[in-house]
Amino acid sequence: MKDVHKSFERDPDGSLFDPQARAAMTRFAAGDDTLALEAATAVRTAFHAVERMRAHGAEGRGLSSGALDVLIRLSAGAEDGLSIGELAQSAGVSSRNVTGLVDTLERDGLVQRVPDRRDRRSVLARITPDGQAWIEAFRRPTQAAMAAIFRGFTSAELTQFRHLCLLLADNQHRVSEHLRQADGVEGPQQ
Known part of the structure; x- marks a missing residue:
């Protein structure tokens, strides 16, 4: 960029x-x-x-921001892995989008698909040891970059900034739901 x-x-x-x-x-x-x-x-x-x-x-490690978000969520997720639906819901994107991201991460050896022990029809995405190592190597440079870009912000300002951003996202979700209902579309869409 x-x-x-x-x-x-x-x-x-x-x-x-x-x-x-x-x-x-x-x-x-x-x-x-x-x-x-x-x-x-x-x-x-x-x-x-x-x-x-x-x-x-x-540092040019080649992951898109979407793939990075999925990898971070998997690194902090359940040890058995997370379903595509769980990843999509937590990231606020479509299951189709997450499927493509998991495909990319799996191709790169950072994620693997494993059977869901609770439901044989389902598959979970789980971070691999290489994926965990990638996250560990990424952690410090990212923390330094975010500290630099938010330098001068107080804790209260960061809390308010986070709140305002999420309020904006929540408002968008409510408007979208209202429009879907007005159009006669049932249920939440991604």
């Missing part, structure tokens, strides 16, 4: 804003308030900044 530095400016209250995003959103909103649009753009900018730091911490 290419590192693109943006020049931010400050509002009169001292809050940062992206002048290019503000100009674009002002045109797009045709005179309406742009604060929610600018906030969405800022979330995307922040996401890319975190991903660039995370990729740097991976």
Whole structure:
């Protein structure tokens, strides 16, 4: 992911804003308030900044962020492994997406599929010793990268930031559920 530095400016209250995003959103909103649009753009900018730091911490180890998330979840999961459905639910993505990620991780020798002892029809994904070693080698550079990108944040600010991000995700989920119900689609979709 290419590192693109943006020049931010400050509002009169001292809050940062992206002048290019503000100009674009002002045109797009045709005179309406742009604060929610600018906030969405800022979330995307922040996401890319975190991903660039995370990729740097991976030191070219070749895993996508999705595969990395699955591997981390498996390293902290049940010793017997986790089902594709459990991984998908915990990551908030589709089972199809997780299946592809597990395929990649299995091809790389970091994950293996094993029969579920509780249900012979099911298969679990389990981290391999090579996968666990990969996670151990990745841990320190990632911790250093995240400490660097969140430098200057207080514990209270990090807690509030986490809360706001998850509130945003929860709001999106509620809106999606409402739209599915309005369309007559039953049950949660991924």
